[in-house]
Amino acid sequence: MQAISLPRFGGPDAFSLSEFETPAVGAGEVLVRVHATSINPLDYQVRRGDYADLVPLPAITGHDVSGVVEAVGSGVTAFKPGDAVWYTPQIFGGPGSYAEYHVASEAIVGHKPAGLTHLEAASLSLVGGTVWEALFTRAGLRLGETILVHGAAGGVGHVAVQAAKATGAFVFATASGYDADFVRSLGADVVIDYRTEDYVAIVNRETDGAGVDVILDTIGGDTLERSPHALAQLGRVVSIVDIAQPQNLIEAWGRNASYHFVFTRQNRGKLDELATLVARGQLKPHVGKVYPLAGIPDAHADLERPRNGIRGKIGIAIVDDGAAGPR
Numbered sequence: 001m002q003a004i005s006l007p008r009f010g011g012p013d014a015f016s017l018s019e020f021e022t023p024a025v026g027a028g029e030v031l032v033r034v035h036a037t038s039i040n041p042l043d044y045q046v047r048r049g050d051y052a053d054l055v056p057l058p059a060i061t062g063h064d065v066s067g068v069v070e071a072v073g074s075g076v077t078a079f080k081p082g083d084a085v086w087y088t089p090q091i092f093g094g095p096g097s098y099a100e101y102h103v104a105s106e107a108i109v110g111h112k113p114a115g116l117t118h119l120e121a122a123s124l125s126l127v128g129g130t131v132w133e134a135l136f137t138r139a140g141l142r143l144g145e146t147i148l149v150h151g152a153a154g155g156v157g158h159v160a161v162q163a164a165k166a167t168g169a170f171v172f173a174t175a176s177g178y179d180a181d182f183v184r185s186l187g188a189d190v191v192i193d194y195r196t197e198d199y200v201a202i203v204n205r206e207t208d209g210a211g212v213d214v215i216l217d218t219i220g221g222d223t224l225e226r227s228p229h230a231l232a233q234l235g236r237v238v239s240i241v242d243i244a245q246p247q248n249l250i251e252a253w254g255r256n257a258s259y260h261f262v263f264t265r266q267n268r269g270k271l272d273e274l275a276t277l278v279a280r281g282q283l284k285p286h287v288g289k290v291y292p293l294a295g296i297p298d299a300h301a302d303l304e305r306p307r308n309g310i311r312g313k314i315g316i317a318i319v320d321d322g323a324a325g326p327r
């Protein structure tokens with residue numbers, strides 16, 4: 001099979017398109033013909049060596065799969081050859097999805113939502129799974145609460161806005177001004193231009209000083225320190241960005257705040273829950289740009305670039321199913 005592999009850590013030019021043995025399927029596993037994958041910031045963090053201790057070289061990276069089951073190992077009951085599936089491979093637990101074939105434990109694989117193309121499904125598995133864990137498993141977002149979603153035009157943020165609206169939440173969202181209309185189209189109630197406006201001032205003005213119940217931090221930096229200033233009493237902050245420097249959280253005490261740190265975990269259950277939102281028409285991933293497998297270096301350069309102007313996700317079409325891809 002063909003795969004984009006990483007023989008060394010470095011820039012996008014570190015990748016090479018190479019031939020590999022098609023992986024063998026073991027007990028409890030499925031072998032999947034990968035139709036599409038997508039690019040996440042984790043991918044370029046791995047590529048440049050941020051997780052060098054966890055990634056033996058040469059490596060095949062990539063954290064989203066949508067494809068079709070080619071073969072199943074002994075004991076597999078939930079899937080059969082020909083089934084369309086989607087999932088996030090075990091992170092740091094083996095080869096990733098920048099390849100024509102991938103093997104995974106059936107426990108982390110879901111049946112692909114029928115209403116999504118492979119490109120769309122591959123653009124939702126990791127970011128959707130992260131949002132599910134952040135908003136519902138961890139923050140416990142409830143009907144009618146208020147939430148502030150940072151980075152709302154990006155991969156995680158554009159799914160978070162839709163998932164929050166599906167629960168009936170009132171959504172504040174930060175984004176670049178040029179993405180404001182896109183973020184509003186996802187359902188955000190108040191869109192804040194992070195480059196020119198102060199989200200703390202706007203949240204406090206719009207909530208009469210009460211603050212929001214939940215904040216989703218997709219940015220890092222000073223977002224954790226500033227969050228309590230926009231947070232309601234007993235509010236919850238969920239951060240998905242690891243930050244090396246110490247943070248001063250003294251303001252969080254005054255708000256009786258809870259902080260959650262999420263590194264997304266894989267399981268079929270949350271894929272099935274996301275599929276329910278898709279089927280109800282409450283969630284649809286936006287694929288802002290598409291590359292072929294050989295275009296992964298260019299896709300990395302696009303995602304890493306600040307102000308890349310690409311909304312939602314960058315998808316990779318491994319099987320050329322046409323512009324929209326198969327259902």
Ligand SMILES: NC(=O)c1ccc[n+]([C@@H]2O[C@H](COP(=O)([O-])OP(=O)(O)OC[C@H]3O[C@@H](n4cnc5c(N)ncnc54)[C@H](OP(=O)(O)O)[C@@H]3O)[C@@H](O)[C@H]2O)c1
Pocket residue numbers: 040041042126127130150151152153154155156157174175176179194218219239240241262263264303306307308309312
């Ligand atoms: N812990 C986990 O399990 C997990 C899972 C998924 C992602 N993540 C992390 O979450 C972060 C976001 O991932 P992603 O896939 O959403 O990335 P992405 O697709 O690159 O989106 C990032 C978005 O944030 C916007 N942005 C940049 N600085 C901002 C600021 N100060 N305030 C508000 N918005 C800002 C960008 O807009 P402009 O381009 O216009 O600046 C862009 O739209 C990454 O660090 C990623 O590694 C963690």
